[in-house]
Amino acid sequence: MTAPALDVFQVIADPSRRQMLHLLSNESMTINALAENFDMSRPAVSKHIKIMYNAGFISITDIGRERYCTLKQDGFNELQDFINYFDKFWTSKLKKLETILNNKAGK
Amino acid sequence: MTAPALDVFQVIADPSRRQMLHLLSNESMTINALAENFDMSRPAVSKHIKIMYNAGFISITDIGRERYCTLKQDGFNELQDFINYFDKFWTSKLKKLETILNNKAGK
DNA sequence: ATAATGAGTAACTTTTAGGTTACGTAAAGT
DNA sequence: ACTTTACGTAACCTAAAAGTTACTCATTAT
Numbered sequence: 001m002t003a004p005a006l007d008v009f010q011v012i013a014d015p016s017r018r019q020m021l022h023l024l025s026n027e028s029m030t031i032n033a034l035a036e037n038f039d040m041s042r043p044a045v046s047k048h049i050k051i052m053y054n055a056g057f058i059s060i061t062d063i064g065r066e067r068y069c070t071l072k073q074d075g076f077n078e079l080q081d082f083i084n085y086f087d088k089f090w091t092s093k094l095k096k097l098e099t100i101l102n103n104k105a106g107k
Numbered sequence: 108m109t110a111p112a113l114d115v116f117q118v119i120a121d122p123s124r125r126q127m128l129h130l131l132s133n134e135s136m137t138i139n140a141l142a143e144n145f146d147m148s149r150p151a152v153s154k155h156i157k158i159m160y161n162a163g164f165i166s167i168t169d170i171g172r173e174r175y176c177t178l179k180q181d182g183f184n185e186l187q188d189f190i191n192y193f194d195k196f197w198t199s200k201l202k203k204l205e206t207i208l209n210n211k212a213g214k
Numbered sequence: 215a216t217a218a219t220g221a222g223t224a225a226c227t228t229t230t231a232g233g234t235t236a237c238g239t240a241a242a243g244t
Numbered sequence: 245a246c247t248t249t250a251c252g253t254a255a256c257c258t259a260a261a262a263g264t265t266a267c268t269c270a271t272t273a274t
Contacts, residue, residue, distance in 0.1 A: 010120045147262090
């Protein structure tokens, strides 16, 4: 179960990973603690964690034999950039519409 | 090449589809016009369009034998919701940090 | 009327993400 | 010292996404 290197968009494409991110938004958790919330084997969870780590969504701190996973902002920023681009598209489109309407009102 | 029903996260997981959305942010385009920008067959593009249409990212207007694809906001809104959730997480985390720093400064 | 064009559908192949079990290793418990 | 626990890694399997070619249909052009 070697983890493939996925980009941020592929990371959040998986429902289980999105769920893990939600769980981690409440508290830092170990691999096993996370695995208890899912109907899949621990190695499967382990792989997901690695994928999210590689894409910059989480940081990992080893404490003894445990690995604590914590949310990290980097991965989310890339997503934000994507959304922002299209956000600008909609708002500028809206402004154009406003301009047209104002011109009509003015005449 | 029947198109599978994918959710908004799976839609933007594909680089070609993200590229198509970018192209459509400049102007509405037909299937063929889109296909010219990609190193893949027209049926392949056609399938991507169907997937994005089903997920609410584009609307389609038939003019004669041509299909004009236009960006639609619905799909993006779902993504925005996801981002917003974690955005709140980061800002509230930052506020907690501020509170701690202020308390220290006050003593 | 016939040819050419724009696009959807069907059948098929390939790739790969996501899961499994089996095993190895280091830290903690008894 | 031995056992248990927490995790990673390897080898493997399966399902499905993404691509292809071949075909058909409807619209436009000649």
